[in-house]
Amino acid sequence: MDPRPVGVFDSGVGGLTVLHECLVTMPHEDFVYVGDAARLPYGPRPLAEIRRFAHEIAGYLEADGVKLVLVACNAATSAALPTLQESLSVPVVGVITPEAHAAVQATRNRRIGLLATKATVEAGRYAELVHTLDAGATLHPVVCPRLVPLIESDDPFGAATTEAVREYAAPVKRAGCDTIILGCTHYPLIRPIFQRVFGRDVTLVFSAEETAREVAETLARKGIDNDPAREGGYRFLTTGDRETFRELGQRFLQLPIQAVERVTLAQLEAAAA
Ligand code: DGL
Numbered sequence: 001m002d003p004r005p006v007g008v009f010d011s012g013v014g015g016l017t018v019l020h021e022c023l024v025t026m027p028h029e030d031f032v033y034v035g036d037a038a039r040l041p042y043g044p045r046p047l048a049e050i051r052r053f054a055h056e057i058a059g060y061l062e063a064d065g066v067k068l069v070l071v072a073c074n075a076a077t078s079a080a081l082p083t084l085q086e087s088l089s090v091p092v093v094g095v096i097t098p099e100a101h102a103a104v105q106a107t108r109n110r111r112i113g114l115l116a117t118k119a120t121v122e123a124g125r126y127a128e129l130v131h132t133l134d135a136g137a138t139l140h141p142v143v144c145p146r147l148v149p150l151i152e153s154d155d156p157f158g159a160a161t162t163e164a165v166r167e168y169a170a171p172v173k174r175a176g177c178d179t180i181i182l183g184c185t186h187y188p189l190i191r192p193i194f195q196r197v198f199g200r201d202v203t204l205v206f207s208a209e210e211t212a213r214e215v216a217e218t219l220a221r222k223g224i225d226n227d228p229a230r231e232g233g234y235r236f237l238t239t240g241d242r243e244t245f246r247e248l249g250q251r252f253l254q255l256p257i258q259a260v261e262r263v264t265l266a267q268l269e270a271a272a273a
Pocket residue numbers: 010011012014015040041042043044072073074075076117120148183184185186
């Protein structure tokens with residue numbers, strides 16, 4: 001039995017889609033979640049900068065005593081997963097591989113669309129993985145710069161979001177993709193909008209459930225899981241405004257969030273792994 005918590009991070013509230021699946025799969029584990037709202041969005045930033053942020057947060061979580069770091073952000077996974085795995089002593093799990101697997105398995109016409117941030121598309125990890133798993137499949141990536149700011153805005157389900165989704169969906173629809181990877185952990189927060197825009201014949205793939213399973217298996221196989229009879233807990237930290245995070249987090253996670261702690265950028269910078 002290992003009582004240490006699992007560390008989870010994202011640029012904002014997107015990683016809560018992954019945390020939710022972790023809470024469902026591992027109700028006996030404790031979780032500590034960091035949302036880097038002060039530096040959101042990550043997507044338009046250069047990969048080297050996102051990598052630096054990821055090393056700061058992961059280093060902070062490791063110093064805080066977590067037993068595994070879950071990178072619940074596609075941009076940070078794209079930019080930093082291998083270097084985080086090299087520099088941390090605890091296991092590090094990311095979000096891209098499970099989606100690539102699921103998309104290659106699901107597609108019937110081998111045309112896969114990818115909706116993601118600029119950083120994730122530019123890093124090219126999905127293209128590499130899809131090609132490794134099925135060299136005959138084609139990936140049609142679309143950069144969606146407006147979605148993360150809209151999802152984190154006061155009106156995530158408003159007309160501007162539906163308009164943006166329609167615009168970003170158009171090229172992958174034209175390409176005839178039957179499977180779409182939602183390659184950003186924020187996107188499942190507006191899943192009904194994607195479902196209406198794409199309709200029933202298109203399979204939407206996102207990785208939260210498979211990622212949670214990978215975390216659970218990693219903990220079990222390494223013998224660092226917690227007592228299955230206990231009830232786990234969760235803590236939230238943000239680099240931004242605590243009340244904004246509490247409100248948005250509670251709305252999207254549909255879970256009472258009592259207190260959100262503040263972590264400063266100076267604290268993160270000092271902890272870089
Ligand atoms: N949730 C992050 C991701 O999965 C959003 C990145 C951003 O902040 O732009 O990529």
